[in-house]
Amino acid sequence: MKKIKLSATRISAFLQCKHRYWLNYVERAPKVDNPAFRLGTACHVALEYAGNMWMTQNLTSFSTKQKKEILDYFNKCAVEEGIQEYDGYQEGKKLVSNRLNNFAIGNRIIGLEIAFGFPDTQEIKTASGVPLIGAIDKVIELDEDTILVVDYKTSMSVPDATKLRSDVQLSMYNLVIKQLYPEYKRVILCLDMLRKGEMVYTYRTETDLEEFDEYLAEVYKAMQQFKKKDAKPSINILCGWCDYRNICKEYKAVCDESAYEFIQLNTMSNDQLITEWEHVRAVKKILEQREKELASVMIDKIKVFEEPVKIEGKEMVLRQSARTTYNPRKLSSLIPYEDFVGLANIAPSKLKKYLEKNVKLKAYLDDFSEVNYTAAFLASRKIKK
Numbered sequence: 001m002k003k004i005k006l007s008a009t010r011i012s013a014f015l016q017c018k019h020r021y022w023l024n025y026v027e028r029a030p031k032v033d034n035p036a037f038r039l040g041t042a043c044h045v046a047l048e049y050a051g052n053m054w055m056t057q058n059l060t061s062f063s064t065k066q067k068k069e070i071l072d073y074f075n076k077c078a079v080e081e082g083i084q085e086y087d088g089y090q091e092g093k094k095l096v097s098n099r100l101n102n103f104a105i106g107n108r109i110i111g112l113e114i115a116f117g118f119p120d121t122q123e124i125k126t127a128s129g130v131p132l133i134g135a136i137d138k139v140i141e142l143d144e145d146t147i148l149v150v151d152y153k154t155s156m157s158v159p160d161a162t163k164l165r166s167d168v169q170l171s172m173y174n175l176v177i178k179q180l181y182p183e184y185k186r187v188i189l190c191l192d193m194l195r196k197g198e199m200v201y202t203y204r205t206e207t208d209l210e211e212f213d214e215y216l217a218e219v220y221k222a223m224q225q226f227k228k229k230d231a232k233p234s235i236n237i238l239c240g241w242c243d244y245r246n247i248c249k250e251y252k253a254v255c256d257e258s259a260y261e262f263i264q265l266n267t268m269s270n271d272q273l274i275t276e277w278e279h280v281r282a283v284k285k286i287l288e289q290r291e292k293e294l295a296s297v298m299i300d301k302i303k304v305f306e307e308p309v310k311i312e313g314k315e316m317v318l319r320q321s322a323r324t325t326y327n328p329r330k331l332s333s334l335i336p337y338e339d340f341v342g343l344a345n346i347a348p349s350k351l352k353k354y355l356e357k358n359v360k361l362k363a364y365l366d367d368f369s370e371v372n373y374t375a376a377f378l379a380s381r382k383i384k385k
Contacts, residue, residue, distance in 0.1 A: 008169035022231030240289020
């Protein structure tokens with residue numbers, strides 16, 4: 001049997017595309033550079049530095065001097081990671097800075113970057129004997145019976161409650177934490193969405209963990225039996241972000257396709273309709289990502305050479321749309337109240353933060369709110385047994 005340790009990333013790669021999994025975990029092929037990964041790493045390392053400062057100095061808040069020290073450390077990490085785009089560097093610095101302003105939670109931090117399954121770290125196996133590997137960003141004691149497991153995320157979208165309850169990484173962390181800290185009765189799981197400045201929470205029941213253990217055992221068994229002949233590419237909506245898209249024949253074929261043949265819709269069965277819809281949706285995402293890659297190269301050329309990218313009878317130039325914003329506080333002093341109310345819009349995210357500080361107002365909110373629905377759109381979901 002192959003010696004394999006499961007991580008959430010490894011499981012995701014195996015289920016999304018067997019070709020990608022083979023190249024990454026078996027052949028160890030070189031990857032396409034990923035700027036988002038570098039940004040995430042720099043933010044993680046800087047926040048780990050901040051957490052260690054918080055723990056060792058028993059802080060309740062960061063001073064201006066300490067914040068500067070941490071942000072200087074982020075600058076160093078950003079350079080070491082090779083973050084080339086200045087706006088990406090600024091965004092990362094803002095993410096770290098926002099979290100430093102709201103760092104306190106619970107009684108104390110009891111662990112940072114808690115690694116398991118690596119050399120010189122604790123070996124972790126599930127009840128069914130599956131070895132696990134990974135690192136938990138932060139563990140906080142909320143009270144003497146409860147700990148909070150925090151995973152930093154720099155992604156732009158916040159998962160909904162259903163995705164949180166089925167998140168593989170958080171489920172895995174729960175299994176690990178129960179072994180590392182058995183003295184705590186309750187475990188709360190959290191994704192710290194750095195871009196949004198929000199922390200979203202979830203949990204797992206004992207039944208959830210038992211079923212997840214069985215799931216890991218099946219995945220582990222499939223990985224052990226996996227052979228090169230099974231490493232076939234699978235076109236899906238994540239192909240445009242794959243580390244190996246430049247050497248994938250299936251991806252190249254989709255990018256090079258110019259003549260698409262469409263089956264008559266009125267002759268399709270339900271199975272054909274769904275299959276065709278999923279395929280078109282995946283190809284659309286791939287082509288959109290390809291368009292972004294081509295645009296990125298041309299934008300870089302225009303910036304470097306300071307002239308349009310030209311061919312006979314056509315040239316590509318940079319254009320920007322202007323958007324004017326107004327300071328609502330200053331504008332309200334010029335416009336009568338009755339007129340100003342009709343011009344102003346309420347930002348839901350800012351209202352949410354305001355209500356967190358003024359909880360009593362929530363009771364009146366329903367009388368002043370309206371619910372509007374967007375146009376219906378098509379989505380797929382799994383049928384629960």
